Amino acid sequence: MMKSFRKMKACQAATVLELHESFLIKDFVVPLLLQDKLSVVEDFLEDSSFHQNSIVMFLDDLLEEKNIPEEMERISEELKVEDAKLHRFNQKYINKLIGRYLKDFKLSPELCPNYVALQKRKALHFVIWKKYIDKTLEGESWSEMMLEVVKDCPKLQYEMVESLTGHLDDDEAYRWCNYFQLDKEKLPARLKYMIETANLPNDGEEENWDDEEEIESWKNSPAVDMSNFPEVPIKMPKWKKP
Incomplete structure (x- = not known):
């Protein structure tokens, strides 16, 4: 003492x-x-x-x-x-x-890279929850928020894809794989098979997403520590074979 x-x-x-x-x-x-x-x-x-x-x-x-x-x-x-x-x-x-x-x-x-990674992982789980459990997040606001969370972290990009396939949303998982050009060999087995067999959705018209209120709600949410969102709307690429 x-x-x-x-x-x-x-x-x-x-x-x-x-x-x-x-x-x-x-x-x-x-x-x-x-x-x-x-x-x-x-x-x-x-x-x-x-x-x-x-x-x-x-x-x-x-x-x-x-x-x-x-x-x-x-x-x-x-x-x-x-x-x-x-x-x-x-x-x-x-x-x-x-x-x-x-x-x-x-x-x-x-x-503190480990702290930042932990915060981003929490944000990833929150955004996934908002879309698939709470069902209050769709369209462009979903894309902007998810991009903000994972854009600088390849490891989280793969975790995001795994989570999307876990929610049986293979179409959305493939869109992000295509967007980030992820390594096919590191993808979940079902998604890898989908790509290899070219079992892809048909090209279609771009969705007209407009949900500014949801973006503001996310920015002000105390549940995550994220504040920077792109001013220009994010346009997800159309479907195409890799």
């Missing part, structure tokens, strides 16, 4: 004396974070962009771990942290901390 108290006092002293450059996050920022001393940690971080970046990258690396509790226990033992609140450190809590620090310290999301 005395060591924990000393680390907290050392962190507070370093903050007051502006000695940030003399310490790494593992000296007392990480130990105090594990002890749930967030106010002390954040006072220290406030005046050091280097440590802000470092702690966000540290937390983001944890999101990549298959067994977060086990990794937190290892770190706690390595740093000799007493009274660590390890039960708090699950994916949800770490995700919340990263989002908080990105916002409070105005940091770039590029620091």
Whole structure:
């Protein structure tokens, strides 16, 4: 307990004396974070962009771990942290901390690719739910939202296609395969067979999609962290053989 108290006092002293450059996050920022001393940690971080970046990258690396509790226990033992609140450190809590620090310290999301991927995956599930379960998302607004979620992430593009085939919407799955020119060998078996046998829908007229109200609803939704939507309507390609 005395060591924990000393680390907290050392962190507070370093903050007051502006000695940030003399310490790494593992000296007392990480130990105090594990002890749930967030106010002390954040006072220290406030005046050091280097440590802000470092702690966000540290937390983001944890999101990549298959067994977060086990990794937190290892770190706690390595740093000799007493009274660590390890039960708090699950994916949800770490995700919340990263989002908080990105916002409070105005940091770039590029620091935390695992966090960004997790947010986009949540957005993907939300958009799929809106279309196939809630049945309140159709047409151009569906295309714009889905494109915004997966356009920069090939891995999510394949996950999207798998989800669409899981909802038995092979036609829509093929449209996106065609749009992103996805590798046929990585597609779900049923969709791959559909392409190989050229069992494709006939060309038809483009749909006239118009659902501006739904787009605004999505932009303002608290369920996902997505805010940028293209100003020009997205036109999905007509069906064609690959």
